[in-house]
Amino acid sequence: MIELDWDWEFTWEVLPDLLNAAQITLSATLLGSLLAIGVGLALSLLRRSPSRWISWPVYWLVEFVRSTPLLVQIFFLYYVMPEFGVSLSPMTTGVLALGAHYGAYLSEVFRSGIDGVEKGQWEAARALNLSQFMTYRDIVLPQALRAMIPATGNYIIAMFKETPQLSAITLLEMLQTAKILGSENFRYLEPFTLVGLLYLAFSIVAALGVHQIERRFPKEGFSLR
Amino acid sequence: MELSELTPILLQGAWVTLKILCLSLPVAGALAFIAGLTRLFAPTPLRQIARVYIEFFRGTSALIQLYWIYFVLPFFGLNLDAMTASVIALGLNIGAYGAEVVRGAVLAVPKGQYEAAVALNFTPWSRLWRIILPQSLINMVPPFGNLAIELMKATSLVSLITIGDLTYKAKTLADATLQVGEIFGLVLLIYFVMAQAMAYLFRLLEARLGRGLDRGGLRS
Numbered sequence: 001m002i003e004l005d006w007d008w009e010f011t012w013e014v015l016p017d018l019l020n021a022a023q024i025t026l027s028a029t030l031l032g033s034l035l036a037i038g039v040g041l042a043l044s045l046l047r048r049s050p051s052r053w054i055s056w057p058v059y060w061l062v063e064f065v066r067s068t069p070l071l072v073q074i075f076f077l078y079y080v081m082p083e084f085g086v087s088l089s090p091m092t093t094g095v096l097a098l099g100a101h102y103g104a105y106l107s108e109v110f111r112s113g114i115d116g117v118e119k120g121q122w123e124a125a126r127a128l129n130l131s132q133f134m135t136y137r138d139i140v141l142p143q144a145l146r147a148m149i150p151a152t153g154n155y156i157i158a159m160f161k162e163t164p165q166l167s168a169i170t171l172l173e174m175l176q177t178a179k180i181l182g183s184e185n186f187r188y189l190e191p192f193t194l195v196g197l198l199y200l201a202f203s204i205v206a207a208l209g210v211h212q213i214e215r216r217f218p219k220e221g222f223s224l225r
Numbered sequence: 226m227e228l229s230e231l232t233p234i235l236l237q238g239a240w241v242t243l244k245i246l247c248l249s250l251p252v253a254g255a256l257a258f259i260a261g262l263t264r265l266f267a268p269t270p271l272r273q274i275a276r277v278y279i280e281f282f283r284g285t286s287a288l289i290q291l292y293w294i295y296f297v298l299p300f301f302g303l304n305l306d307a308m309t310a311s312v313i314a315l316g317l318n319i320g321a322y323g324a325e326v327v328r329g330a331v332l333a334v335p336k337g338q339y340e341a342a343v344a345l346n347f348t349p350w351s352r353l354w355r356i357i358l359p360q361s362l363i364n365m366v367p368p369f370g371n372l373a374i375e376l377m378k379a380t381s382l383v384s385l386i387t388i389g390d391l392t393y394k395a396k397t398l399a400d401a402t403l404q405v406g407e408i409f410g411l412v413l414l415i416y417f418v419m420a421q422a423m424a425y426l427f428r429l430l431e432a433r434l435g436r437g438l439d440r441g442g443l444r445s
Contacts, residue, residue: 005300064413064417067374067378067416067417067420067421067424068378068413068416068417068420069378069379069380069381069382069392069416070378070381071381071382071384071385071392072381072392072395072409072412072413072416073413075392075395075396075399075409076405076409076410076413079399079405079409080405080406080409080410083405083406161284161285161286161287162286162287162288163286164286164288164289165288165382167288168385175286175288175289175292179292182296187300188292188293188296188297188300189297189300192289192292192293192296192297193293193297195289196285196289196290196293199284199285199286199289200280200281200284200285203283203284203285204284
């Protein structure tokens with residue numbers, strides 16, 4: 001019943017289009033990661049605020065974003081923002097959605113990283129009369145970084161793998177391109193398989209990259225300078 | 226449309242979401258155990274197969290897997306309806322992540338437990354079944370809870386192959402009524418409530434399993 005009937009000619013025909021689309025996928029991931037890291041850092045610091053009026057809403061916001069599907073959040077941004085007079089391109093919407101969704105995840109990573117820094121480090125910094133900002137920037141965050149990197153890398157790879165969901169708002173990333181190529185030629189096997197393999201290849205490369213970055217940090221007692 | 230008219234339609238969608246969840250959860254769970262234990266204990270060729278399965282399904286995206294199963298398999302003469310394709314795709318995807326959870330939990334059982342079981346002349350099978358698995362189970366519950374919520378969220382993808390789940394209902398309703406704000410807001414809320422309910426159930430399960438093990442004194 002099952003026979004593999006792979007068309008190499010068609011494969012070479014669709015590959016350039018898919019690689020072009022890979023650029024969109026990659027830039028959405030890259031911009032999304034930058035936004036997510038910023039959002040995550042901001043949320044994790046707000047979450048540590050001594051005032052419950054700040055930390056409590058932030059806790060529930062993070063919980064809410066983490067427990068609802070990315071796809072619905074993408075739809076929400078894409079269809080609801082125009083109600084407020086803001087019409088965004090699929091790419092911008094996608095980057096915002098990825099940034100917000102993974103920012104919420106990363107905020108938890110950053111929070112546990114910051115919590116993991118020894119209390120004595122805080123006390124020493126305060127005793128040396130460093131401001132709160134300097135304590136974070138020069139003392140705490142560099143030490144927390146080591147603990148944050150592996151999990152952050154995981155989430156960025158996860159984000160990359162969820163970019164196909166942006167095809168639902170017509171962004172021409174790899175999957176959407178593959179779908180169009182497939183429906184034009186009535187052959188889905190090659191385009192969909194290629195997209196899967198490209199994702200696999202990128203994921204493996206990214207995982208190796210994260211591992212390299214991790215290895216550059218000694219286990220304990222390093223400084224950024 | 227009033228909120229009182231929108232809610233029942235969306236809840237119908239939520240019911241479909243729940244059905245997909247209840248069907249794919251056991252598939253994912255079974256695959257997690259089979260692949261996880263195969264990777265640990267089976268002979269090398271089987272181990273490699275499990276490894277390829279795990280790496281492949283973790284390394285590519287769930288939506289591509291779903292599309293592949295739904296659009297490509299018919300070309301091999303395997304026609305799956307959208308529902309079956311969804312359950313298989315989601316089960317395979319989350320099962321791959323679960324396999325690593327199973328592996329990690331089994332490896333976390335102290336080595337002395339293996340040695341004691343060997344010393345007591347347990348067969349490999351009863352070693353696994355009576356000593357190792359019961360102890361590793363408690364370690365699996367929290368990450369499995371997370372995965373179950375991931376699975377719940379991933380069910381939204383099935384709307385893209387035209388299954389009338391919650392997300393699909395929301396999208397069609399929003400297209401028809403243009404009340405996008407209320408509809409998507411409500412849908413996010415429904416997903417949130419489902420996730421919180423699942424997190425609560427898994428916390429109960431964890432407490433229940435933990436209690437039994439404490440009494441047996443296995444958790445030092």
